[in-house]
Amino acid sequence: MLTDIQMPQVNGIEVTRRVTAMPDPPAVVVLTTFDLDEYVYEALQAGATGFLLKDIAPRALVEAVEQAVRGDSMLSPRITKRLISSYTAHPAPAQTAVGDDPLKELTPREREVAIEVAEGMSNAEIAGKLELSESTVKVHITHIMAKLGLSNRTKLALLVHDIGLA
Numbered sequence: 001m002l003t004d005i006q007m008p009q010v011n012g013i014e015v016t017r018r019v020t021a022m023p024d025p026p027a028v029v030v031l032t033t034f035d036l037d038e039y040v041y042e043a044l045q046a047g048a049t050g051f052l053l054k055d056i057a058p059r060a061l062v063e064a065v066e067q068a069v070r071g072d073s074m075l076s077p078r079i080t081k082r083l084i085s086s087y088t089a090h091p092a093p094a095q096t097a098v099g100d101d102p103l104k105e106l107t108p109r110e111r112e113v114a115i116e117v118a119e120g121m122s123n124a125e126i127a128g129k130l131e132l133s134e135s136t137v138k139v140h141i142t143h144i145m146a147k148l149g150l151s152n153r154t155k156l157a158l159l160v161h162d163i164g165l166a
Helices: 012-020 037-045 058-069 077-088 108-118 123-130 134-148 153-162
Strands: 029-032 050-053
Touching: 012 029, 012 037, 029 037, 029 058, 037 050, 037 077, 050 058, 050 077, 077 153, 108 123, 108 134, 108 153, 123 134, 134 153
Parallel strands: 029 050
Antiparallel strands: none
């Protein structure tokens, strides 16, 4: 489902909250001209799987919707860059032990997939680069998220960046 931030009767954040609270909700992607950080955070907290700006190319919008349907998250590149810059501007959280590798539970292939996710690649791009099917990439990402206790690709990307693998 596509929604905008500002709409006549109910704003897109509230629409996102209502839709994602439904049983078996569709993926919600916010498509807007407003790239304010507060809107991005509120939309993601409300359950949006994507936040895109209306200057997106038509083909990229179609691809983003397809990715949302497959369960992937998508942020506009400009927003992703700001999010990573904001995140990395703060001191890194303390590690539990010197040399502790948060990715140690991953298989070598899962590590490869995690690194490609951190580079901003879509499932289709990862599949092409690693010579896997898209469904295999999706399974790897599901396993990665479960093993690391992460809820979305953005958190995975930030973790991989934090440990210096991307």
